[in-house]
Amino acid sequence: MAVKMDPIHQFELKPLVSFGHIGNQEIAFTQSALYMFAAVGIIALITIVATAQRSVVPGRMQSVAEVFYEFIGSTLRQSAGHGSERFMPLIFSLFMFVLVLNMFGMIPYAFAVTSHIIVTFALALLVITTVIVYGFMAHGTKFLKVFVPSGVPGWLMPMIVAIEIVSFVSRPISLAVRLFANVLAGHIALKIFAGFVPALLAAGAWGAISPLPLALSVAVTALEFLVAGLQAYVFATLASIYLSDALHPGH
Amino acid sequence: MSGNDAGDENGDGRQKSDEDLSARLKRLENRIEAKRPATPYRSAPGAGAPKGASSLGLAMRLSTEFIAGVLAGGILGWLCDQFLGTKPWGLIVLLMLGFATGVYNVMRVSGSLSRPAVKSAVEKHQDRERS
Structure with a gap:
């Protein structure tokens, strides 16, 4: 068993350019930041450059951009209702960013940025901050009706309000944890199953069953592609459901 | 013309x-x-995925919704203890409240709670998946 198996190693941050230290913490431009810049570059390429011509009959790249745009537009309309158009730039950017980063993570030897909870939590905080700021801006103190569901008997009210407040706090956590856990668990599972193949081959006669984990890792790869797309979609959908609270509180 | x-x-x-x-x-x-x-948007990811994918997504959503409820309660309770000096009661009470929130969230997402806004959102979500 000379084969080294370290499924966590792939998530290590590697500083590319160091800017010095704050306390004991190194401040550096890591490969994670590089991937994020690359993702923004690709999104800009798809959405800005490809649609620059604005042809009535879209070319290949333009129709890709239009499919994504229409898809997110319909998702937002259906989950946040009227008046939600103003959040289209936010939701579309979030969806594309998460989708492209997830897909980058599926390239062999590439780094999965969304497997770090700090990244997904920052995105979730962005959504919740928008909900709170816009909710108070548009509705003032009426926004607090979010915590008071209608049609609840009076004696149950304090309990339900307390639960609603904790539930509101749990939203960014669930947004962040869902995306991060899916990507992290998928990549670890992939690494472990793939690691079984050389381990079995190195173990003499056991090598006969090594095609099993190989087939399994192929299947897990397919599942991971599905999860990568699905989680970006779920992130965008939930973000727009939360934004609908800011648009129409007191439901 | x-x-x-x-x-x-x-x-x-x-x-x-x-x-x-x-x-x-x-x-x-x-x-x-x-x-x-x-018009169903079939050509996009997620919507174009097979039916099993959406139930997988729902399962993932349910589990994280519950965990997030408990975590939020725990974090709030811990903060409460830190800043208000109510050790250990903040953590105890809010952790239990967090547990209740987790159950409440799960019920809400699975649609067994008749809260109009959330229910209609869930139904729309399911309708889109079905179409």
Whole structure:
């Protein structure tokens, strides 16, 4: 068993350019930041450059951009209702960013940025901050009706309000944890199953069953592609459901 | 289409054809708008995924929703203890409240709670998946 198996190693941050230290913490431009810049570059390429011509009959790249745009537009309309158009730039950017980063993570030897909870939590905080700021801006103190569901008997009210407040706090956590856990668990599972193949081959006669984990890792790869797309979609959908609270509180 | 009016040099006639054209464009627009929501977006990821994918997504959502409820309660309780000096009661009470929130969240997402806004959102989500 000379084969080294370290499924966590792939998530290590590697500083590319160091800017010095704050306390004991190194401040550096890591490969994670590089991937994020690359993702923004690709999104800009798809959405800005490809649609620059604005042809009535879209070319290949333009129709890709239009499919994504229409898809997110319909998702937002259906989950946040009227008046939600103003959040289209936010939701579309979030969806594309998460989708492209997830897909980058599926390239062999590439780094999965969304497997770090700090990244997904920052995105979730962005959504919740928008909900709170816009909710108070548009509705003032009426926004607090979010915590008071209608049609609840009076004696149950304090309990339900307390639960609603904790539930509101749990939203960014669930947004962040869902995306991060899916990507992290998928990549670890992939690494472990793939690691079984050389381990079995190195173990003499056991090598006969090594095609099993190989087939399994192929299947897990397919599942991971599905999860990568699905989680970006779920992130965008939930973000727009939360934004609908800011648009129409007191439901 | 505009061949009928093309030879018409009369200014009045041209205005008429312009009005006609804009009326026709408006009708077409209305018809397209009426069709739009019914169109399923099959070509995009997620929507194009097989049915098992959406139930997988729902399962993932349910589990994280519950965990997030408990975590939020725990974090709030811990913060409460830190800053208000209510050790250990903040953590105890809010952790239990967090547990209740987790169950409440799960019930809400799975649609067994008749809260109109959330329920309709969940139903819309499921309808879209079905279509």
